[in-house]
Amino acid sequence: MTTTPQGNEKHAVPGYVRDHGTHPPLDYPGYGSTALRHPKRPLQLLPHLLTEVTGPLLGEGPIGELDHDLTRQHAGEPQGQRIIVHGRVRESDGRPVPHTLIEVWQANAGGRYRHTGDNWPCPLDPNFTGVGRTITDAEGRYRFVTVRPGAYPWKNHDNAWRPAHIHFSLFGRAFTQRLVTQMYFPGDPLFFQDPMWNSIPDEKARERLLCRFDYENTQPEWALAYEWDIVLRGRESTPFESEVDDD
């Protein structure tokens, strides 16, 4: 791939890779709610200019000591299988994304969200809110402690159930890198009927939403570990880097 620096010498900035092949389409009939919520006009190409290659650096935001531990935000511990979810955030050129904000939210062990709109007959857990946040370290690593979320029903199609998942929100360093996604667990029997999962055209790309069971980091007498790496769009190679490659 080649670089298309935007701007004159003084304001030249490398753009970010355009990774359309990775993502689901906005119009996906299997997911009924997309019908009225996808633009019908073709998208207008936006070059990556200064507003797009910069972005909020929220690394020093107010993060509470227990924000990353969803099992310790109440007087008691929540029901369910305690798990550690950890991994690295990198750019597609391989470099880590340090000091970046990650936000997560999820259902409780039975599959119920602490949200006024979630009313299916599954009890709330008084000891579980299901919301966490953390900042990656200097190597782009993050770690949450939580309980494994349950599957839950929804009304998209007959007998529709969402596979167990944790919602993730990431910023990276640039407006172009903003990503909201969901992490899934390996071997979930519900994928076949889940339009979110199946909306991703490339099967290999779908599998990048799967965490990996991590026995090595599983803590004896305490918690199972799962590892999930996240990759944000990286920069197109810069002229400087091409020169280095030529050596």
Added chain:
Amino acid sequence: MNDTTPETTPSQTVGPYLHIGLHWPNGPFVVAEDHPGGIWIRGTLTDGAGQPVPDGLIETWQADPNGRFDHSDDPRGAASYPGFRAFGRCDTDERGEFGILTLRPGAVPGPGDTVQAPHIDVSVFARGMLHRTVTRVYFPENTEANAADPVLSGITDPRARSTLIAEPATDGYRFDIRLQGENETVFFDI
């Protein structure tokens, strides 16, 4: 590129319960309420049937009033602006409405010798959207700068272009976002 280049993680929808995960009480305040020169950018997010979208999220990112960013990837260098966060976030309410209190951005250099008119980048997330969409807010009073803006002038249909121009309002501007239908907002391939 080499074999070890990791491939990017796909997007998924924020789903119906984004409010618990992504609501920030101070999200709409790019500047504090008593900051001089603050303007509200308010709007309604609507779907293809013209119905409000109550489970959406709007995020904004913009230059400061001097056209600068507090970010080292800006070749002009990082520049901070006291009391200004540059980033705004507001989840939509039951009427599909959102509001961001901010400052008017300055003009920003564009490709070559062009100048980008003052603008705000906007991300739109919602249940029913498998990926965010991106649009831009421009300001109605900047007629000449808007006409010379390299991004706006790339939109040939004047009616489509007008969906990116905010409307004056008593405490700032109105910027409605229509995901689909007549007067559908222009969204960008970013």
